[in-house]
Amino acid sequence: MRLATPAPSDAAVYSITNGSPTLNFSDTTGTIVDMVGYGIGGNPAGGLSSGIRRYAQNRLESTLPGQVDDPFLTSQDFSSASEPAGYGVIGAGDSGGPMFLNNIIIGVASASTIPRTGGSGTYATGTYYGLHTSLYDSLTRNWTTAALGVTGPQPLTFLSLPEPSTYLLFSGGLAALAFFRRRR
Secondary structure (H helix, E strand, O other): OOOOOOOOOOOOOEEEOOOOOOOOOOOOOOOOEEEEEEEEEEEEEEEOOOOOOOOEEEOOOEEEOOOOOOOEEEEEEOOOOOOOOOOOOOOOOOOEEEEEOOOOOEEEEEOOOOOOOOOOOOOOOOEEEEEEEEEEOOHHHHHHHHOOOOOOOOOOOOOOOOHHOOOOHHHHHHHHHHHHHHHH
16 A cells, blocks of 8 residues: 555554454444544434544444355444443444454444435434454455555555556557557
């Protein structure tokens, strides 16, 4: 990954899980995880604008078996006063945000049922769900670590990878050269 400007020297670096420890899934006793995102935020009482980094915790309720990576499911009941303080669920704009367990990345935000509200952040009461791609899934974890150039449990190092459009442009140029060469 290539950043537009160098990362600050004091920027935190996190490792990707190796598939342990064992996770507990339950809406009342599931493993508590930390989530970070920059998307649309809010709660039933009022709103927050988008583009502000937010942090919340939640419990791992389950996975969705049969999906490509058995994604992690979290939820928040906006009609219940019994939800613990600081709990949340991902929303629009949070895709790609990390899910942590003990400061190790175990998932990546991918989908939510919270509707886009035009940035008002005020939602109807009810239960909303969030999905995180699971890095406990060995195929997803292996692909992610290979794409980022990670070998083993050390902190992330980034590898520069061409965009797909670069490959398309390059192969189109080769095809044009082959075509004109063949015409001669």
